[in-house]
Amino acid sequence: MSEIxxxxxxxxxxxxxxxxxxxxxxxxxxQLSVVLDAVGKLREIDTADIPPTASVLPLANVTRxxxxxxxxxxxxxxxxxxTRDGDLFRVQTxxxxxxxxxxxx
Amino acid sequence: xxxxxxxxxEAGDLLRARRxxxxxxxxxxxxxxxxxxxxxxxxxxxxxxRAQARAADERIASGDASPLCGIPWACKDIIGTKxxxxxxxxxxxxxxxxxxxxxxxxxxxxxxxxMIGKTNxxxxxxxxxxxxxxxxxxxxxxxxxxxxxxxxxxxAVAVAAGEVCFGLGTDTGGSxxxxxxxxxxxxxxxxxxxxxxxxxxxxxxSLDQVGPFGRTVEDIALVCQALFGVDxxxxxxxxxxxxxxxxxLERGVKGMRLGVPREYFVKGIEPGVERAVRAAIRELERQGxxxxxxxxxxxxxxxxxxxxxxxxxxxxxxxxxxxxxxxxRVEGPDLxxxxxxxxxxxxxxxxxxxxxxxxxxxxxxxxxxxYVKAQKVRTVIKKEFDxxxxxxxxxxxxxxxxxxxxxGAKTNDPLAMYLNDVFTLPVNIAGLPxxxxxxxxxxxxxxxxxxxxxxxxxxxxxxxxxxxxxxxEHHRMRPPAARAA
Numbered sequence: 001m002s003e004i005x006x007x008x009x010x011x012x013x014x015x016x017x018x019x020x021x022x023x024x025x026x027x028x029x030x031q032l033s034v035v036l037d038a039v040g041k042l043r044e045i046d047t048a049d050i051p052p053t054a055s056v057l058p059l060a061n062v063t064r065x066x067x068x069x070x071x072x073x074x075x076x077x078x079x080x081x082x083t084r085d086g087d088l089f090r091v092q093t094x095x096x097x098x099x100x101x102x103x104x105x
Numbered sequence: 106x107x108x109x110x111x112x113x114x115e116a117g118d119l120l121r122a123r124r125x126x127x128x129x130x131x132x133x134x135x136x137x138x139x140x141x142x143x144x145x146x147x148x149x150x151x152x153x154x155r156a157q158a159r160a161a162d163e164r165i166a167s168g169d170a171s172p173l174c175g176i177p178w179a180c181k182d183i184i185g186t187k188x189x190x191x192x193x194x195x196x197x198x199x200x201x202x203x204x205x206x207x208x209x210x211x212x213x214x215x216x217x218x219x220m221i222g223k224t225n226x227x228x229x230x231x232x233x234x235x236x237x238x239x240x241x242x243x244x245x246x247x248x249x250x251x252x253x254x255x256x257x258x259x260x261a262v263a264v265a266a267g268e269v270c271f272g273l274g275t276d277t278g279g280s281x282x283x284x285x286x287x288x289x290x291x292x293x294x295x296x297x298x299x300x301x302x303x304x305x306x307x308x309x310x311s312l313d314q315v316g317p318f319g320r321t322v323e324d325i326a327l328v329c330q331a332l333f334g335v336d337x338x339x340x341x342x343x344x345x346x347x348x349x350x351x352x353x354l355e356r357g358v359k360g361m362r363l364g365v366p367r368e369y370f371v372k373g374i375e376p377g378v379e380r381a382v383r384a385a386i387r388e389l390e391r392q393g394x395x396x397x398x399x400x401x402x403x404x405x406x407x408x409x410x411x412x413x414x415x416x417x418x419x420x421x422x423x424x425x426x427x428x429x430x431x432x433x434r435v436e437g438p439d440l441x442x443x444x445x446x447x448x449x450x451x452x453x454x455x456x457x458x459x460x461x462x463x464x465x466x467x468x469x470x471x472x473x474x475x476y477v478k479a480q481k482v483r484t485v486i487k488k489e490f491d492x493x494x495x496x497x498x499x500x501x502x503x504x505x506x507x508x509x510x511x512x513g514a515k516t517n518d519p520l521a522m523y524l525n526d527v528f529t530l531p532v533n534i535a536g537l538p539x540x541x542x543x544x545x546x547x548x549x550x551x552x553x554x555x556x557x558x559x560x561x562x563x564x565x566x567x568x569x570x571x572x573x574x575x576x577x578e579h580h581r582m583r584p585p586a587a588r589a590a
Contacts, residue, residue, distance in 0.1 A: 009461060016420060016464040017427075017441065018457055019449030028458055034520050035462065039409040042478050045485065052480030053487060055311045055341070056536030056560075057298050062340035076204035080431035089429050092440045 004033050106133050111581075113176050113270050113324040120165050120175045127165065127175030127219060130270075131158035134177035134221045137268040143244040143253070145262040147182050149222035150189050157219040164217050172327045174217030179263040179272035182223035183230055184315065185304040186210055193306045194228040194238040194256075197451030198432045207304025208336045209273060209315050216331045221269055224259025228453045229423065230280050230308045232256045233525040236516055237455045244512070245288060246584035247550050251509040254284030254525075257318070261288040264318045265584055271328055272318040277309050278411055279505075279529025281316045282541035286504035286553020289543050289582055291570075292318045293325045296560045297536035298343035301336035309418040310341070312411075312533040321580055322542060322571040326350045329563060345561065353568035359393030361569065364497035368404035369528055374506040377547025382503045385544040385554045385573060389501065392572055397497055401489045406482050407531040412523060413466045413479035414534075420463030426451065458519060487535040494559040499569045502528055504541040504553030528555060538563045542570050543579040551582065 009029045013020045020028070074087055083090040106129050110116040119125040131154050138149045154177070161175035180186060183193045185203040187210075192198045206214070213220070227237035235243040235258030243258040245251040246266045253262045257274025261284035264272045274281040276294035285292025293316045300315045307313065317328035330351070335344045365386060370379060390396050428434035428447035435446040452460065466475035493500070505525060515522045532539040537557055544554035554573065558566035574580050 004465070008465070012461050012465045012468060013457075014445075015468065016460045017424075017444040017448055018452065018460055019437075019445035020457070021449075024454070024457065027454075028461060031458060031519050032462055032465075035412060035458075035523070036465075038520055039412050039475070039479075042406055042409040042413075042482050043474075045403070045406060045482055047478065047481035047485070050481045050484050052477055053483040054480060055297075056487060057341055057343065059298075059341070059343070064337060072204045077430075080201055080204075082428060082432070082434035091429055092436075092443060094440050 004036055005029060106130070109133055109177065109267055109270055112321045113172065113319065113327055114321070116176055116270050117170070117172050121170055127158040127161035128155065130175060130177050131155060131219050131221070134269050138221050138263065141263070141266065141268055143246055143249070143262045143266060144241050145224055145243050145259040145266070145268070147192060147223045147225050147240055147259070148190055150220065153189065154219050154221050157214070161217045161219055171216045171331070173213065173331055175219060176271065177219045177221050177269045178213065179222065179224045179260050179269040180210065180220050181226055181257050181260045181272070181274045183226055183275055183306045184210060184273060185306065186220070186223065189223065191223065191306070192240070194226040194240060195451065195453070195456070196239045196433060197426050197447070201431050203304070205304060208301035208338060209332055210304065212331050224263055224272065226259055227256035228456050229306065229419070230256040230275055230277055231419070231455050231459055233279065233283055233522055234515065235259070235284070236512065237453055239453055242512055245509045247289060247509065251511055251550070252287070254287035254505070254509065256280040258284045258288070260318050261285055261290055261292060264290045264320065267583070270319070271324055273315060274318060275305060275308070275313055275315050276533065277312045277415060278533050279526040281318065282529050282539055282553065282555060283505050283526060285318055285541040287509040287551065289551030289584065290318050290320060291322060291325050291540065291542045291580065292316070293329070293540040294532065294538060295329060295333065295563060296538045298341055299561070300332045301339040301342050303336055303338040307422040309415040310422060311418060312415060322540070322567055322574050323351060323354055325540065326354065326567050348564065350564055350567065353564045354571040356568050357392060358389050358569055358572045361394045361499070362397055362497045363389060363394045363569065364397050364399040364493055364500045366399050366401045366404070366493070366500055366502060368401050369502040373524065373527070374503060375508065375547060378503055378505070378507060378552050381545035381547055381552040382554055386501050388576055389569065389573055392576065399493050399497060399500070401493060401531070403482065403486050403489055404531055407486055407534055408523060408527055410479045410482045410486060410534055411530045412462070413475050414483065416459040416463030417466045417476050418463070420460045420467065423456070423460060455519070483534055486531060490535045490537060498558070498565055500557040501569070502555045502557065504528060504555040508547050508550035508552060532557055536560060538566055540566055540570050542574060543582060544573070545579050546582070
């Protein structure tokens, strides 16, 4: 059996920033155990001297000239924002302002 | 005009002979898509289609008509379309209007093709049945109690039901070829690097390719001709000289060596599917091909590689859906709480399962055991294909082990669902081109024959598929409902 249990599912969902209900945790734990058992069969293969393949493409370090080009029209981009402040995306406060920094600034 | 011509070739001949106009074809497609009973469409962009059709008619009148000019097509809703809502089948992107079009959409537009609208799919292309769409399942026109396959089920059905002449899908582990097989049309995944992924909602970046659905092998080749080629906006497109992909369609298979991999005729394959595929292979032999019994010993491990690499890449790609710049936002107590609430509400169960699986495979302590291990076995699988292609020109296999299954039959058993793709996903792991073409029916439902070629050998793959198609009538089969309509 694989080592996945409800605690691990909660932990990994937290890393992935996905809120799960208790019902989902229970269901995913049993479903993912089955899937992990199936993929765990890879351990049977001896891969000691085999390099990993990240991409099948025979290309590396594809570069291009750094040219100035027009960007997308700002309004076309911003219209999809859930909330905005003019041309800025509005989000919740992530850094609390501390009074001493204001003094120094 | 009551229905669309049977192929791009036929439609093009009518247009160039002035016996039909692009506007007439577009009106038929818009009407058929509008009353589609299979939930194949998420959006019909009728006004844009009419404008594109009028422009196509002007080009045809001026004598400047590419083979796709004026031809109505369906776009899988994971491919970004400027000014036309693109959802990827997910609530998290509901209402998203891309500020730019994918390169593939621009190329078809430049060729004069007329986009009718956006088609339904499994959410973020994660699925083999189209039941994972946030906007309801697509039904199979051969039997509406069954799935059409997935994830590109909407485009497959739109073509199968005669609502458009061709469609675009994306194929990460079989998402074009498997629904093509289950819906009774041709569908093809190009070699990795042939087609730009720019503007396509990213799923698993080292596996994804865009490709066409069509009624004939020639139609597939004609669409590929417009799609293929390096794109400065996608560094994973191969710079290759352009070639005529139709050049070998008429050559026949006499003298060709076709490999029949024994691992593709084992457990889980339905007898009716095996019968139809074996008969198709015998037909190719009858035409003068030499059959070789070959082995791809690690085939059994492809599923394991795929269900590590694919969710791992997906978990990284889908990190971008954070409710900040576009799509759904569900406010939580703080920013991290908002991420979790947004992603918890916006993603469906299959997407969540894969995010958790992928994050797990990439997490500390499991990275080497799962992710690196899978990448190493990927090397083994690729090498086995390379070795076989030193001896054969192409491989012939079933596309899917089963015909279309019932809606709901596998929704509570993810592993059973994943096994639908055992014959298609090794092709993505190795980056090869593969095509599925109709090769008969089993229990009244379509069966697909898969032809796989070496990297960049699409013309050889089309040669085999076209030879089979010329000698048989299976590509002319129409679903009963569409026949009655």
